Amino acid sequence: MADRTSPPSRPESAPTRSWWGWGTCDQALSDAECSSLAALVPGAAEAALPVPAVASLELPPVRVSAPAALARLVSSAPADRAAHTYGKAFRDVVRALYGEMAAAPDLVARPRDERDVVDLLDWAAGAGVAVVPYGAGSSVVGGVEYRAGDHRGVLSLDLSRLDRVLEVDRVSRAALIQAGAPGPGLESQLRPHGLTLRHFPQSFAFSTLGGWLATRAGGHYATLHTHIDDLVESLRVVTPSGVSQSLRVPGSGAGPSPDRLFLGSEGTLGVITEAWMRLQDRPSHKASASVVFERFPDAVEAVRAIAQSGLHPANCRLLDPGEAALSGIAAGGGSVLVLGVESAHGPVDGRIAELVALARDHGGSPAAQAPASAAGDPSSGDSAAATWRSAFLRMPYVRDGLARMGVISETFETACTWDRFPELYEAVHREVGAAVKKVTGASGLINCRFTHVYPDGPAPYFTVVAPGRRGAEVAMWDEIKAAAMEILGAQGATVTHHHAVGRDHRPGYDRQRPEPFALALRAAKQALDPAGILNPGVLFDAPAA
Amino acid sequence: MADRTSPPSRPESAPTRSWWGWGTCDQALSDAECSSLAALVPGAAEAALPVPAVASLELPPVRVSAPAALARLVSSAPADRAAHTYGKAFRDVVRALYGEMAAAPDLVARPRDERDVVDLLDWAAGAGVAVVPYGAGSSVVGGVEYRAGDHRGVLSLDLSRLDRVLEVDRVSRAALIQAGAPGPGLESQLRPHGLTLRHFPQSFAFSTLGGWLATRAGGHYATLHTHIDDLVESLRVVTPSGVSQSLRVPGSGAGPSPDRLFLGSEGTLGVITEAWMRLQDRPSHKASASVVFERFPDAVEAVRAIAQSGLHPANCRLLDPGEAALSGIAAGGGSVLVLGVESAHGPVDGRIAELVALARDHGGSPAAQAPASAAGDPSSGDSAAATWRSAFLRMPYVRDGLARMGVISETFETACTWDRFPELYEAVHREVGAAVKKVTGASGLINCRFTHVYPDGPAPYFTVVAPGRRGAEVAMWDEIKAAAMEILGAQGATVTHHHAVGRDHRPGYDRQRPEPFALALRAAKQALDPAGILNPGVLFDAPAA
Secondary structure, three states: OOEEOOOOOOOOOOOOEOOOOOOEHHHOOOHHHHHHHHOOOOOOOOOOOOOOOHHHOOOOOOOOOOOHHHHHHEEOOHHHHHHOOOOOOHHHHHHHHOOOOOOOOOEEEOOOOHHHHHHHHHHHHHHOEEEEEEOOOOOOOOOOOOOOOOOOEEEEEEOOOOOOEEEEEOOOOEEEEEOOOEHHHHHHHHHHHOEEOOOOOOOHHHOEHHHHHHHOOEOOOOOOOOEHHHHEEEEEEEEOOEEEEOOOOOOOOOOOOHHHHHOOOOOOOOEEEEEEEEOEEOOOEEEEEEEEEOOHHHHHHHHHHHHOOOOOOOEEEEEOHHHHHHOOOOOOOOEEEEEEEEEOOOOOHHHHHHHHHHHHHOOOEEEEEOOOEEOOOOOOOOHHHHHHHHHHHHHHHHHHHHHHOOEEEEEEEOOOOHHHHHHHHHHHHHHHHHHHHHHHOOOOEEEEEEEEEEOOEEEEEEEEEEEOOOOOHHHHHHHHHHHHHHHHHHOOOOOOOOOOOOOOOHHHHHHHOOHHHHHHHHHHHHHHOOOOOEOOOOOOOOOOO | OOEEOOOOOOOOOOOOEOOOOOOEHHHOOOHHHHHHHHOOOOOOOOOOOOOOOHHHOOOOOOOOOOOHHHHHHEEOOHHHHHHOOOOOOHHHHHHHHOOOOOOOOOEEEOOOOHHHHHHHHHHHHHHOEEEEEEOOOOOOOOOOOOOOOOOOEEEEEEOOOOOOEEEEEOOOOEEEEEOOOEHHHHHHHHHHHOEEOOOOOOOHHHOEHHHHHHHOOEOOOOOOOOEHHHHEEEEEEEEOOEEEEOOOOOOOOOOOOHHHHHOOOOOOOOEEEEEEEEOEEOOOEEEEEEEEEOOHHHHHHHHHHHHOOOOOOOEEEEEOHHHHHHOOOOOOOOEEEEEEEEEOOOOOHHHHHHHHHHHHHOOOEEEEEOOOEEOOOOOOOOHHHHHHHHHHHHHHHHHHHHHHOOEEEEEEEOOOOHHHHHHHHHHHHHHHHHHHHHHHOOOOEEEEEEEEEEOOEEEEEEEEEEEOOOOOHHHHHHHHHHHHHHHHHHOOOOOOOOOOOOOOOHHHHHHHOOHHHHHHHHHHHHHHOOOOOEOOOOOOOOOOO
């Protein structure tokens, strides 16, 4: 018994998306803000790199054109091509700022429905044109940038028109949602039904359901349902070999899960067009608290105890001393644990108290504990949590500002079991620190926070900030990143917890992927995409000519 | 920091496993018990079918022999071959009772380590011998019975010697366990560490970790971590194309999950030899309660509310009126909901009270609520829960007794979303009821319970009991089962929630598996098992000669 929903209302005057940097233009730092930021990083440039006008960009010539029947879906306008050239990693932003646009796609297509997707893939397969699926373009791993191979052309397949919640099943608490729906758009369509997907990655406003699914995105919940994978009922995927529709059931044990093959396939096996997603009732009760620890190892033990307690907090973000200081939450070398619980069922006071008690048992001092409050009130939660959340959403804009000031500012994330974490943390600081010193001559900054935690281990997220040299920023970061990947590999930690593999993580991924599984996956790729047009270079080498 | 563990102590005089029926011989019903059982089923036979002696069985001639280097791993003894011919479905037990042993494997191999598994697969691939991986043989879907294809011989690969917990990581709460470890054996090795896997399927005593993983078994937890899938950190799998070892991390977003391809592959892609599994602390607090509902639809709504509450009860089994009566819990047409919560962290009184309150809100009457108690006390829990659990473990033995009395007694299970359940329930009773009537001439019994529930739907488990005709029981059940599969398919419900596909569910599975996924899976199979020796006929058609 599903309700058909009405189309989303589109805001009359949405802020303009940045073609080169994060988010929207109105949120970008001004030149003056950039300069004052750089004062915090010794060795930063004196003036901000200018942002090139799209009209000034030198784009490579368009090599292919779509047949007449598809022409109205397709654009070769420079603004479209420029905006679809890169994702939003540091190295993407810097290259865009320098006007390096050799990777620009020939065409950008915006299908209106599944039929259009099928037709575009059919044409591309016949014409030898590579297809790069594109949600809202916030990949930070080179996931939407054509790099390798000798295809006759490159089509960026922008799914932004497939943005509707098609059906809502209130009884089963699920909805059929098109893959191009962006975070805010899908939430606004669910709100009238009292439901929410509650998948809030940092990129929430600039990413889509399809992107989350294709990259196994990590979301709102710090424990339990950490990845979007857990919220999937069924997927609809257009592959060059046919449309795959999995059965919509709450659970199954019938053979290997079809959905799990497409989750994380990053556009290499097919284009996800729709998904039935599990939803939540909108929480009616929320509480948060933050706890300061003098010693970071105590904080880690507290988080482990919480992760193994079965209390399943929605938020459980641990900031190490550097990260806590950078976020403006705690000075003086303390680590801060931000805890949050929420429920649509009943009061959560008891649960937050239990969590705080566990943290206290491990040497933590509760810094502030907001009274449990009705949800929907943006002031709910303690001040550390609010400060952190605001800093969290602002971070990518700050990163762009730093990039304009010649400052290297980037992140990498991983996951490892608890027994390995202390050594991993030390090794990253030691080895990545050495790489930063070698590459930049400065000590730079290496901070860490836990974005998600499991009973068996944390997902640490590292931020690196160091002064770069004009024109060499990308090469410098790539060298630092290579050292980081080396360390993660040596420590048996995953090369990516929720940023996906894309093209940037290929070397580390190839080493960690079991070879028989690689054989199986390549065979699956060959079966579903025999012409090798789908996102070549991601997960697999692009096929040779 | 993992502890090496010592080998399991083997009981001196373990009860003998039944070669033809469920479990151990000492638990089987006597002839007299069979006869008195049959008095409950009008139309049952007057005397129990005798159990044939193994020595009297006519086994087909052995067609192949292992090379000398492998000879000491391999047996062609009739007792071994007979015991490895079938799983333990009703149709398996009946055929065994009738001495139909044409499907007996030529050889049974018991590798001692991974090297042996590799060697056996190498030999089998070269010799064109089919390999059927075998844990403890409690498949109820034809998963361990060679049926189709023209291999030169059939080897049952019995993993029972790989029964050790190899390492325990107390900090991360995980253990490396060999795939042939049976439920009680692995729990007894974990107990000294204060840890437990807490995967307790009905077959717990007669199934292995590897079998659970290969079939995506459903276990102890009625909500949240329903399938063994969720407890896996990493897998080690021997395939004919190499050994696959996935990275041991608590979470990852690096490409499609390698483990999820092997989970549910039912021995067709490789032989799982080891797994790092997530464990639980042994619960220190438990509570249970049961609630009676006059109207079954009210009970269903109560369970939905509980499943969507975020309270995550460990037990949440709903018995419909027939099932409740059969289990001896409630007469008079009531439905019974058995609830249980447990924690290694703290008291659970509040949570069980909340659950009972939710049930009461939906018209339920608490029948008994045991006080929260220390765990480990077998009497903890209310009497309905205890009665049900005891009946639950006894059921397969009763089924065998009924089979000896010519009574059809079998189950099938599924999962569907909440919006579809009322219609599914009605349709199963109507259509399967009609099939039972047509096939047996009697009304028979069709009962239902929920074994697992999700926020978006239940996993209903149906039991069918009806009088058969001597010699025709298997054909009769197959006709009833075909009707059941037809209904599940028409209702969009999965053909199996946790019994796996095997050979028995192939027709329904083939219709529900998305065709592009089938293409991908077949390609993966071809890449990993190019000689097509692994469990032919399961998931895929056996390769043509």
